[in-house]
Amino acid sequence: MTTLHERKNYRAAIMQALYDAAEDNRPGATGAGLHDDLHMPEQDLAAACSYLVGEGLVEVDRTTRNTPATVALTHEGIRHMEAEEEESA
Template identity: 60%
Template sequence: MASLAERKAYREKIMQGLYETAEGNRLLGVTGSKLRDDLGIPDADIAAACTYLEGEGLVTVDWAAGNTPAMVMLTHQGIRVMEAKEEEQE
């Protein structure tokens, strides 16, 4: 089981990975397996992080069998959050 710090880091990595890969377009998604492989997040933790982010309204998830995220997409709210973070860094 991941620690609180790890769970927060996984969620941040997923949001950043989605934002960069989909280039801020909420119609473009990323497969859960690509996120897992690119970000190095264990299966159970990627499912938990996607569930959390979906509950916050930041992503939508198409789930496959076995509680696996098949496709993950940023919502409008998720894009706004990531754009705000990008503006803060400028």
């Protein structure tokens, strides 16, 4: 069972990976790429993406197995990450 701390870290890692991709003019990432790059269990990736969709921060296209095929930041997600970047500066 994933702890609350782990779930928050997974969500933050996904957001940062997508924000970094957006800065490199890549509109999003594949679910498989996030899984590999972040070393995140598939179920936790799917759960984190579902949470972020619910918050309006990402858009997800899912596979037939209901796992993320592609994940991209929404406009609100970009604004959220920019606000965090400003706070930490």
